[in-house]
Amino acid sequence: MNAKSSAAARSMSGPSGTGSVAAVGDAWNRFWFSPADSRPLAIVRIAAAAIALALWWSYAADLQAWFGPTGILPADTVREWRSPYGFSLFDGAATPATLTVLFAATGIVFVLLLVGFATPVVAPLAAVLWASLLHRGPMLVGPADDCLSVLLWILAIGPAGEHFSLDRWFANRAGRPVPAAGWRASISQGLMQVYATAITVAALLAQLKGDAWWDGLAAWYLATGPRSGAAGLVPLLERSEYLTNLLTHGVTAFEIIVAIGLWCGPTQQLVARVGLVGWPLVGLLAGEPLWGLAMALFALPLAMRR
């Protein structure tokens, strides 16, 4: 916290509350405005763009069948279905050709984000196009799509193209120096930490409303699901109820540890690194591997913090 804001906080709070208000202000400013290295953000950019391409590709084969002029999800039907504030650029694609062009443009933007070309323009554009695609068919959207949307907006805020990018390569050729650590990177990484916790807590609360997470059978239902990547575990889980229970309670414990541990200084980095491994495994078990990877990305900056 700088001297001015500390003084303002002191004058507002009076003598008795001086310490606590200033401490809260200091902590707030340290968290959001301390200069941060943007390298972790660049890695998140590359990984998020790769996930975006995978999710974008999953629309490709059925694009016309879903959103085409004679498709099963006509724009007027979807407009009635979704929130009145929902907005999609894809609503205006009235012919198969325009729909294909817009969809291809979205893919190209994701490729540009991956390689880090014109990132300050491409990152917000990627977020807008992705949100548009999701609003065009909200009933097709899954957890990985949601998390990717959040990640793309976070990348649009921060300097995600300063490292490991074509932007950096061009800047090096032009002799422009590597930018120093900045506060925009700090805001992006702070938002990732907040979202990592918020999503984990919301998911945990939703899970604990169901008996399966208390009686220890959730892991069984997940592993036997149609999309689970843990089908190989089924014979083991069938043999041992204890193992099923341990796996179920292990997922719950992992989520509690992530939600709390990301905010405790001494455990922060360790928990973030556990998250890098744990989230993809949970995603695999749940049949949502891309969601697991996206969740791991939220923990990446903390895991890389020096």
Add this chain to the structure above:
Amino acid sequence: MPMNDSSDSKTPSPVTQAAVTVALAVFLLGLVLSIVGNTGSGSSAVVRTIKSRLFAPWMVPPWLDLGFEYRLTHGSDEDGDFQIEVRRQRDAKTSPVRLPGRLTGERAARWRRLARSIAVEDADRDGLLAAAFGRGMFDEVGAEDVTVRVLRTPLVDRGGPPTAPVQASSARVRRVGGELQLIRAEPRGEVAPLVRPEASGNPSNGGTGNTAEATR
């Protein structure tokens, strides 16, 4: 490599810092309200009103009005595997179109979500999705009178036998004179309560004599 310490470095100016602080505070409040206001348990009127009036208009368009209610499974009916089946009306010979069928991965997951939406959420929206789906499948099926069924494969209990798919919803979609019609197949119990004619249809037993006909 030379380092630049001029752009975006150190801390922002006090004015920028104050503006960003206000923006962050508002955004974080919006995040909390999005989570509280998007739970499967419903939300209070005050949260709903504040969120829908003040936050939804700018959080919905960028796809940030999210509840993150990723329960993964509760072991309930809704967590089963959903598939859509479309066939010509009164045509038992032709194989129906099944989706996602043998598709795999994220593509199949999107079809499953669509099937689940038709079975679970569409009832509150007058069969909007089922009607659109049926209409969109007219060309594929080669008829303008089709049955759209959603089949749910229940979860397998631990140690239990594999389960067969059950019908989660069914609707007939047809085009008559250019007009699209949706006829939902309601569960029998909801439209035809069990009536015992010998008890209610005999005036000598105190019945009115027309109960069975009225409820048929």
